Amino acid sequence: MSIEIKMPALSPTMEEGTLAKWLVKEGDTVKSGDIMAEIETDKATMEFEAVDEGVIAKILVAEGTDNVKVGAVIAILAEEGEDAASVEAPKKAETPEPTDAEFKGRPDPSDPNKTGSEAKPVERTKEEAEDHGRPADAGAAKPASGGASSSGDRVKASPLARRIAADKGLELSAIAGSGPNGRIVKADVEGAKPGAQTKSAPSASAPAAAPAAEAPAAAPKPAQIPDIPHEATKLSNMRKTIARRLTESKQQVPHIYLTVDIRLDKLLRLRGELNASLESRGVKLSVNDMLVKALGVSLMAVPKCNVMFTPDQLITFHRADISVAVSTPAGLITPIVTEADTRSLSSISTKMKDLAGRARDNKLKPEEFQGGTASISNMGMFGIKQFEAVINPPQGMILAIGAGEKRPYIIDGELGVASVMSATGSFDHRAIDGADGAELMKVFKELVENPLGMLA
Structure with missing residues (x-):
């Protein structure tokens, strides 16, 4: 088989x-x-x-x-x-169209004097069943007082239209029907007012008016491409997801931004010493590896920032899994360094090289880029001095790292020159108060300026 x-x-x-x-x-x-x-x-x-x-x-x-x-x-x-x-391809299951038989043989809900087998069969159209919002035989509508015309013939109307007419006190005989064969449907009675005569009914060949509330929203018009030489590139699934998630983040998450300037001299000296001792093991620490570690330790020191907001809960995490932004030819992806607060710097470095390499080859497993408790994005290698990153929902914060550069700086009470970078935290203000975000930025600054503290 x-x-x-x-x-x-x-x-x-x-x-x-x-x-x-x-x-x-x-x-x-x-x-x-x-x-x-x-x-x-x-x-x-x-x-x-x-x-x-x-x-x-x-x-x-x-x-x-x-x-x-x-x-x-x-x-x-x-x-x-x-x-x-x-072997034949499977046939797609088709939903059968309702037949006339499905709309016949049921009691007329508009005639209270006829029930059961004595009731006159009522022919219902497919539009009537859809207008009613349920199968035609699902129940009887409340009879309307204006259910017959002056000639004594029963007015053709859907059960839902009869119910609305009765609730609004409308005479059905005064309403022109736009449904098949002049049948009165929901749209005809919704806009009618008691005592008001409607216009004459449209011809039987005219299409039934669709209820305004049920009309589908118009699709957005595509952008007009100017008459300039260009090439069009089809959006990848990754690019579509990036566009959707970042739009949702900026629309739904109230961002608060906090920036600090951080002196890097001690961290750069420690990095040089560690790399000299790790050279025999083939490990070379980057500044970003050390900043990932510093953020992980900071989040555990200020757990009010290691959180996720949900509609009815605030989730506080007991370890720091840091999502690190990596640029790939297809777009941005954020592989995760798990347990960044307790990992050694050499382990963070080795892990990041592996994750970044596979990210650029689109070989990451879902669990390696989905999750994380906070993110870090470093654009210092491009010479960007300072920027504000967009939060990666459902995380509560992201840290944006600018370039380290020589700047005038007060050192031991005197003006000097130091290597300084700017770091900006973006915080979800629904989950993280400004004071708590400020405390995290303060702890992060202290750890980077005195990096032995993150190794203790």
Whole structure:
């Protein structure tokens, strides 16, 4: 019996992805553990392994296809002994359209004198059932007082329209119906007022007016591209996710920014001494490695900043997992240095080199970039003096690091020159008060200016 190969969920939050590349073709034999495809999620390109053995009978989703839903069948695998050529693609389940029979044979809810088998059958259209908001036989509508015209014939109206008319005290005979065959529907009675005569009914061929409240929102118009030589690049899943998350962050998270200037001379001297002693082990510490450590220790010293805001809870974490911003050709990603507060500097350095390398190759596992309790973004290598970073939800803060540079500085009460950098903390003001953010920045400054404290 053939086996359906479905789009996998490669992360807890994945709902769809791009089938970036097939590594097998129809007719290939695969066994458990073989890599069949590369799938692009919102943050990484991941390999998809076979679970079962067999022959690839049909490939149903071409490589490069975007927005493939998790659980969608992407290929068919023929089992041993099964003729792969005879395997057929699964047929999509279709929802049958309602037939006239579904809207007949039920009591007329507008006629209180007829019930059960004596009631006159009422023919209901599909529009009427949708207007009612539930199946046509789900229940009777409240009878309206104006249910008959002057000629004695029953007014054609949907049950929901009758109910609204009764609640508003409207005479149905005075309302023009815009539904099929002049039937009165929800839209006709919602805008009508007691005592007001409506315009004559539109012709039967005119389309029914859609309720204003139910009309779909107009799609935003695409930006007008100027007539200038250019090239258009398709947005990757990562770029779409970055755009969505940062927009949500700036719209929904009230940011507060706190900046301090920090003297780096002692940290730079310590880094030189440590690198000399670690050279035989092939480890070379960066300034950023030491700042990751300092932020981890600071968060544990000021736990009110090591938090996450939820609608009904404030989560305080008992360790510092630092998300470190890494620029890749596809966009920004934040691999996580777990337990940064207790890791050694050499361990942080080794971990960061591994994570950054695999991040640039889109080879990170979801658990290596999803989570974290706070973030750090360093743009000092680009000569950026100071900037304000956007918080990475649901984290409560992010630290933005500027370039270290020689500046005039008061040293031991006298004006001198020192290596100084500016660091700016962005804090979620729903979760972190300004005073607590200021305390974190103070502790961070003290640790960087006296770096032996972070090693104790």
